[in-house]
Amino acid sequence: MKEDGRKYRCKICGQVIKPAPDGSCPLCGAPKSMLSQIRDADDDDNDLKK
Numbered sequence: 001m002k003e004d005g006r007k008y009r010c011k012i013c014g015q016v017i018k019p020a021p022d023g024s025c026p027l028c029g030a031p032k033s034m035l036s037q038i039r040d041a042d043d044d045d046n047d048l049k050k
């Protein structure tokens with residue numbers, strides 16, 4: 001019951017999404033490895049190039 005606030009940004013379609021049950025992007029079907037997790041506090045530059 002703590003998985004609720006988790007969001008990911010899809011590197012393929014660029015949208016902020018909640019992953020499908022299998023971990024993929026529900027919009028474009030990109031695999032889990034193409035999603036980067038966004039944290040509540042900073043949802044802008046997470047693991048893009050710094």
Ligand SMILES: [Zn+2]
Pocket residue numbers: 010011012013014015025026027028029030
């Ligand atoms: Zn996507």
